[in-house]
Amino acid sequence: MFSNISLKFKLWLALGLVWLGLISLGTYSAIDAHTRLLDERFAALDNILDVAVNIAGAYRAKAANGEMSPEDAQKATLTQWNLLRYRNNGYVYAATMSQVSLVNPGRPELVGKDASGMTDAKGNHPYADLTALARTEGRGYISAWSKKPGTQDITEKISALRLVPGWDWVVAAGLYVDDVEAAYRAILIGHLAFVLAAGLVSSLVMVLIIRNIERSLGGEPAFAAKVANRIADGDLAFQVKVKAGDQGSLLFAMARMRASLEDVIRQFLESAETISSSASQIAAGNSDLSGRTEQASSSLERTAGRMNELTEAVEQTAGNARAANTLVTNAASLAQQGQQAVEQVVGAMAGIEEASAKIGDISSTIEGISFQTNILSLNAAVEAARAGEQGKGFAVVASEVRTLAHRSATAAKEIKELIDTTVRRVQTGAGHVSKTGEVMSEIVSGVQRVTGIMADIAAASSEQSQGITEVNRSVTEMDGATQQNAALVEEAAAAAAALNEQAQRLREVVAVFRIA
16 A cells, blocks of 8 residues: 555655654653753752751761760751752751751741641641651652742742651752743753754755655656566567656656667677677688698698708708818818928938939049049050060059959949939939829818818808707797697687577577567
8 A cells, every 4th residue: 555655745754754753852852851850950959968967967976976065066057057058049948856947048937936837828738748758758759839939929849858867857958840840941942943943954855855856756666666677577669758858867767778778689689690690600710720720730740840850960960061070170181291291202302313413423523533544544554565574563453453444434334324313213203292292282272172161061060950950949839839729729619609609698688678
């Protein structure tokens, strides 16, 4: 039943409850203030009576200790009681249990007289009630009616009393109720003013809130809930009616939301179809790309294997080139040593040729000496023949000398021929050795060029080995990257398939909405 009530009525009902709450709060606060005022007044009466009883107790103790007589103690007590005041003009009064007035600053003419026959404005006997309650309870409160000093109004006065132990006295203090009532009325008026002001402010605020809510909602919340439920159920094939000029209410926003959702769902369905078709094409393309990537990966693996073999071969070639370079360097060193040896042989042959020439000269000299000796021996033989018998011995000697000269000449000739032959042969050998030196020089030059070429080959082989190693590393990395690409392509294919599946599910989910 309450759900069928309009929002405006609910808000006005809430305002009424606010007024009821404010009135209840004001009433409770006023009652509580009245109670607290009475409690404060009664607490003041109790405090002054405690003081009075303590004064009597102090003087009674002095009398008991012999510091003063009991009569002086009672007189001193009454003197002190007569001076006690509270709350401006409040005072204490006392009487004996036989209702003889002892202290009464408000009516001093009663002091020392029997007050048992005294009555108040309503015929009550206050002193009789005072002593009776003190005798039975020892303390309490009594009520009496009398004129308030300074006025002609009959006012209720409530008195608190205490029995004074040991002296058979009763002491009391009173307050006029109209003071409490006046204070209560002032508080009540303040509370009523607060309630009225708060109620008016609350009413004004509530009216503004009601108008603002009406503008904000644009209609009843039940209608807005109905619209929201239809949208939540996927029904977008309806129009939300809003008031003319409404551009900022909840219903206007829900109408815009319904229209926007309708457009979004329509576009969503179209996009889902497009995504599904594209995902299928992507999946097919990724599948083909995956196969090609696997082929490329296999080719790169084979290439990497061939590159490893090529790297090993190039490294072996580089090692052989370095070894050949070492051998060629050694050969160049040996060729240089051979060239030096040939040069030394050429020098030695030149020395031999020079010595042979000198020996030939010596042989020519010996041959000349032999010829002259032979001439001399002939001359000696001629002279010996002339000498006759005496010259026989000399002729024999000359003959021997001639024979020796002939033999010397023959020997010198043979030596000369041998030396000439030797010189010719030495010259021939020197020519051969010279040619050999030239050939050795050319060999040394060639070996040096070969050494440079082999060094270049060794360096190039080393660089080629490093380059092929780098290429091999790059091919290996390309192989790894291709394998990763293959894995990524497979993942992309799986993702495309999942995307296609999600597009199908999305299309099924969006199909829940009904659009115009």
